[in-house]
Amino acid sequence: MSDATETGRVLSADGTPLKKSLNRALRVQKMRALALIAPLLIFVLVTFIAPIADMLFRSVENQIVSDTLPRTVAALKDWDPESGEVPDEQVFDALYKDMFVAQEQKIHTRVGSRLNYENVGMSSLFRKSGRAVEKMGDLYVDQFEDLNDAWGEETTWVALMASPAYAQAATGWLAEQDAAKKAGQAFTKAPPAFEPAPGIGDLLPQTAEAFGQFADFMRTEEEETALDDEPWTLVYTALYNDLTAASEAGIAAYSGPQADLLKEAKAAVATFESASRKAQFLEADEDWGDVGVWQTIRVYAPRYTPGYFLNAVDKQLGPDGITDQPENQQIYIMLFKRTLFMSMVITVSCILLGYPVAWLLANLRMRTANLLMILVLLPFWTSLLVRTSAWKVMLQQQGVINDVLVWLGLVDDANRLIMINNQFGTIVAMTHILLPFMILPLYSVMQTINPSYLRAAKSLGATNWTAFWRVYFPQSVPGIGAGSILVFILAIGYYITPEIVGGTTGTFISNRIAYHISSSLNWGLAAALGAILLAAVLILYWAYDRIVGIDNVKLGG
Amino acid sequence: MATIIDLKPQPFSFVGPIVGAFGALAGLLVGTAQGSGLLGLVLGAILMAGMAFALMHLKLPRRSVRLGLVVIFAIIGLMVGGTIGGIISALAGWLFGNLTFWLADGRYRANLAPYLTPGQVLWHFTFRVICGVIFGFLITPIIVVMPLSFNAEDFFTFTPEMLALKPEGYSLKHYQDFFTNSDWQSALWNSLTIAPVATLLSVSFGTLAAIGLSQPHVPGRRAIMAILISPMIVPLIISAAGMYFFYSRIGLQGTYLGVVLAHAALGIPFVIITVTATLVGFDNSLTRAAANMGADPVTTFFRVQMPLILPGVISGGLFAFITSFDEVVVVLFVGSAGQKTLPWQMFIGLREQISPTILAVATLLVGISIALLATLEVLRRRSERLRGMSPG
Structure with missing residues (x-):
């Protein structure tokens, strides 16, 4: 005490101020708690939150177009989509280069199917053009080789286009490979990385780029060097373009390897037969003359697109901005509405069926109530698949309910009721499956309501109905709220039951999501639909947290 | 609050119409089945009312009357509707016998407050019938599967x-x-190898985190809790879609590990909820006392804290187990044919080829859920007893 009066501060046993020492203890406690939570938090973040984030990312991601067709996308920037005219030769040339590389890597069909979601027919257009594009350069290959056989030699090309260091490394690598093969050993050394010859990029820019891509392709995809195969026909085409564009003096000034060959070619290209890329593409598929195709590529060129979200609400992003989908393709809004409507019907049925049962359980003697509780908990604990198959058994046309009705004579054997593969089936089965989720929260709320309030109300002259409606019901509303949100959240995301008993009219939005993931492979649209559904659920979750608190979630009584 | 009141015998004018009404209902059902509903209705009402009259006025020994009714009804039923008809009408005979005496003795008021009006008594029983129907709705589908x-x-x-x-x-x-089909056996084996590992993961991580969460000072407790509970709230189809996309990026799609991790994530909320609920009643002075007597934190955890929260941990584990064992949506996307679990096999069976083997599996699974339910109930009682014993 004397310490405190002297310094004005309370000190702990070791002489530090008490406040500081308490703070330290608190900090240690906090750190310990966080250390205990951290492993699980990291686990959930990696195994669960990251996948959800990935899904959200996929719903806007659209890198495939600009990654596969980079030159075309750049060239299309200058094209006026309003002009109503097909882009010029320059764009077709860019498309040729992109398509050639893409078809060598066998990814041109992927961008085709991506664009096919927006403009039907583009998938086959890309597939067809992929085959045609390989042959477009044959014309130049033949002419160069007719001019001089050296153009058909891999070594000529490597000497011309690659740095001497690369040529040496590639030759060395080939020799090592041969040696290993002779010795019967496995050869795992990676082929050398390509380096362009100095100055060639300035002299023959297109050829240098095309050859560089060819060499990289050989190294990464084929695991070989540029010495192993004749260059792509794209390289010959590029060489033709470069030589026609290059100035006489520029070529004459070149003194690197194969200079004579190049000069000879430069002199000859003027007499070469040439073809318009545009004509070649139009010959491959006349759809390239359709302005709509080009507009679609242009609209979906950005790396991120709202297109999937627009599709998910029956709109589409076209050249004229956002428009409605054609009437016969508008299904998502209808599906969302149906999902919401049916979830609401299921929730209301659960309230209607769950309320009396919860009331009975809350007002019976504990022993009897526990016994009856088994009837609620047994379905709750029974496998979802078991209950769904049970409803299939009950509801089908040759099923138990129809059999009983026919046996009783209430229904004619010829017109058995159709209760499955429609909305009715889904609603009945899901009400049954979700009913325990309504009864349990209602029961726990009703248990806390004092029955003497009801008796007091009656003794003050209230009728049975008034006493219930004005006194008992308001006290049970939190239970209804908790149960309803729980049932509703579970219902709008249901997949298994609607899939089995829903037929075509009783399916939910989740069935459509599953369809897009596993059958149509339109993952972006599946992700966008999922994101919308997730947003709806999170809003409800937030409301649930407000009303009940996530800490108070109880399981099975 | 059961009130003991004098039970007054009731006159026929009260019993007759009620028994008659039930008779009419039964007659209507039998009548429609036999071709004429109206005739059945009238006959049923008259016959049952007459029977009630006879029972009330002939002072016969009750046991033999009840037994006799069951036998007579059973014989009539057998003649009309075969074995199953016999059983149903034997039940009806037992019901009508008891109903008549129950009403005639006035026993129906035995457990009711004496001041209730007849209308309220009627409502009381109507309400019970409604609840009975709802309980029937809950349990019938599960019962029907078994004989089939x-x-x-x-x-x-x-x-x-x-x-x-x-x-x-x-x-x-x-x-x-x-038990012999290789498809079903491999599915069972997959389920039995995936679920326990997933449960072990979620229980060990979950229990630690639940202990951390129940400390008095946790920064960002609400946000952490929301993240940990989210696998339970997010619709399964969305979890499945996200995991499918993400796990195929990192090469876990179609692997055993991928399915186990996904199922562990789905089971975690259940462990967190049950264990934190058990820890709410946990008296922290016990751990302090242990530390005071020289136990290190690990000893304290295993010797003091663990035995007390064990019921919560086990029931959380059971929830996690059943979540994984019963899960089909996520495994459908994250797994490949090599991880086909029991629910997946059932799902295929229901969607594609209809095989009653599904019902056999369903019956076995209902047996498992009954066992689980019983275990949970025992655990709950034990937990309450333990917590009742702990001071504070």
């Missing part, structure tokens, strides 16, 4: 032989199929 799984035919419905209770209508062949 013994079907000798490959149908999902009751065959005439089954209804006639003939032995040749029943067989164990669907169970035999389940």
Whole structure:
């Protein structure tokens, strides 16, 4: 005490101020708690939150177009989509280069199917053009080789286009490979990385780029060097373009390897037969003359697109901005509405069926109530698949309910009721499956309501109905709220039951999501639909947290 | 609050119409089945009311009257509707006998407050009937599956032989199929190898985190809790879609590990909820006392804290186990054919080829859920007892 009066501060046993020492203890406690939570938090973040984030990312991601067709996308920037005219030769040339590389890597069909979601027919257009594009350069290959056989030699090309260091490394690598093969050993050394010859990029820019891509392709995809195969026909085409564009003096000034060959070619290209890329593409598929195709590529060129979200609400992003989908393709809004409507019907049925049962359980003697509780908990604990198959058994046309009705004579054997593969089936089965989720929260709320309030109300002259409606019901509303949100959240995301008993009219939005993931492979649209559904659920979750608190979630009584 | 009041015998003018009304209802059902509903209705009402009159005025020994009614009804039923008809009408005979005496003695008021008006008494029983129907709705589908799984035919419905209770209508062949068919056996094996590992993961991580979360000062407790509970709230189809996309990026799609991790994530909220609920009543002075007596934190955890929260941990584990064992949506996307679990196999069976083996599996699974339910109940009681014992 004397310490405190002297310094004005309370000190702990070791002489530090008490406040500081308490703070330290608190900090240690906090750190310990966080250390205990951290492993699980990291686990959930990696195994669960990251996948959800990935899904959200996929719903806007659209890198495939600009990654596969980079030159075309750049060239299309200058094209006026309003002009109503097909882009010029320059764009077709860019498309040729992109398509050639893409078809060598066998990814041109992927961008085709991506664009096919927006403009039907583009998938086959890309597939067809992929085959045609390989042959477009044959014309130049033949002419160069007719001019001089050296153009058909891999070594000529490597000497011309690659740095001497690369040529040496590639030759060395080939020799090592041969040696290993002779010795019967496995050869795992990676082929050398390509380096362009100095100055060639300035002299023959297109050829240098095309050859560089060819060499990289050989190294990464084929695991070989540029010495192993004749260059792509794209390289010959590029060489033709470069030589026609290059100035006489520029070529004459070149003194690197194969200079004579190049000069000879430069002199000859003027007499070469040439073809318009545009004509070649139009010959491959006349759809390239359709302005709509080009507009679609242009609209979906950005790396991120709202297109999937627009599709998910029956709109589409076209050249004229956002428009409605054609009437016969508008299904998502209808599906969302149906999902919401049916979830609401299921929730209301659960309230209607769950309320009396919860009331009975809350007002019976504990022993009897526990016994009856088994009837609620047994379905709750029974496998979802078991209950769904049970409803299939009950509801089908040759099923138990129809059999009983026919046996009783209430229904004619010829017109058995159709209760499955429609909305009715889904609603009945899901009400049954979700009913325990309504009864349990209602029961726990009703248990806390004092029955003497009801008796007091009656003794003050209230009728049975008034006493219930004005006194008992308001006290049970939190239970209804908790149960309803729980049932509703579970219902709008249901997949298994609607899939089995829903037929075509009783399916939910989740069935459509599953369809897009596993059958149509339109993952972006599946992700966008999922994101919308997730947003709806999170809003409800937030409301649930407000009303009940996530800490108070109880399981099975 | 059961009130003991004088039970007054009731006159026929009260009993007769009620029993008659029930008779009319039963008659209507039998009548429609036989061709004429109206005739059945009238006959049923008259016959049952007459029977009630006879029972009330002939002072016969009650036991033999009840037994006699059951036998008479059973014989009539047998003649009209075969074995199953016999059983149903024997039940009806038992019901009508008891109903008549119950009403006539005035026993129906035994457990009710004496001041209730007849209308309130009527409502009381109507309400119970309504609740009975709802309980029936809850339990019937599960009950119906069981006899059907013994079907000798490959149908999902009751065959005439089954209804006639003939032995040749029943067989164990669907169970035999389940235990010999390699598809089902590998599915069972997959379920049994995935679920325990997933449970172990979620229980060990979950229990630690729950202990951390129940400390008095946790920064960002709400946000952490929201993240940890989210696998339970996010619709399964969305979790499945996200995991499918993400796990195929990192090469976990179609692997055993991927399915186990996904299932562990789905089971975590259940462990967190049950264990934190157990820890709410945990008296922290116990751990302090242990530390005071020289126990290190690890000893304290295993010797003091663990035994007390064990019921919560086990029931959380059971929830996690059943979540994984019962899960189909996520495994459908994250797994490949090599991880086909029991629910997945059932799902295929329901969607594509209809095989009653599903019902045999369903019956076995209902058996498992009954066992789980019983275990949980025992654990709950034990937990309450333990917590009742702990001071504070």
